Amino acid sequence: xxEQMGQEPKEDEIPPDFEDFPSIAIDAMNTFSMLGDKVVxxxxxLGKDFTNLPxxxxxxxxxDKELFLEIxxxxxxxxxxxxxxxxxxEREKLKRKH
Numbered sequence: 001x002x003e004q005m006g007q008e009p010k011e012d013e014i015p016p017d018f019e020d021f022p023s024i025a026i027d028a029m030n031t032f033s034m035l036g037d038k039v040v041x042x043x044x045x046l047g048k049d050f051t052n053l054p055x056x057x058x059x060x061x062x063x064d065k066e067l068f069l070e071i072x073x074x075x076x077x078x079x080x081x082x083x084x085x086x087x088x089x090e091r092e093k094l095k096r097k098h
Contacts, residue, residue, distance in 0.1 A: 027060040028071035045083030047076050 018026065034056060036049040053072075062068045 024062070024064060024068055025071055027062065028068050029075065031056040031060065031068075032072055032075045044087045045080055047080055048072070 018029075021029075031053070032048065035052065038046040038049050040046060050072075057065065057068065
C-alpha cells in the first residue's frame with residue numbers, strides 16, 4: 001500500500017509477522033485454532049471447548065502453563081467479543097428492515 005502511495009513504510013507501523021512472536025504465543029495460537037468452538041444459534045459463539053487442551057499442551061511441551069492459558073483466554077475473549085458485536089450488527093440491521 002505504501003508503494004502505491006509513493007511512501008516508505010514506517011518500521012513502527014508494520015504489523016508483526018507470525019514468527020516475531022515467542023514460541024509459547026505461537027503454540028497458543030495454533031492450539032486456539034485447533035480447539036473446537038461452542039456455538040448456540042440464538043446466543044452465538046460461547047467460546048472454545050477446552051476438553052482436548054491437556055493433549056495439546058502435552059504435544060507442545062508447554063512449561064509455562066499460566067502464560068499459555070492467559071494467551072488462550074485472551075484470544076477467546078477477543079473472539080467472543082467479535083462474535084457478540086457481529087450479532088449485534090446483524091440484529092440492528094434486521095430491526096431497520098422492519
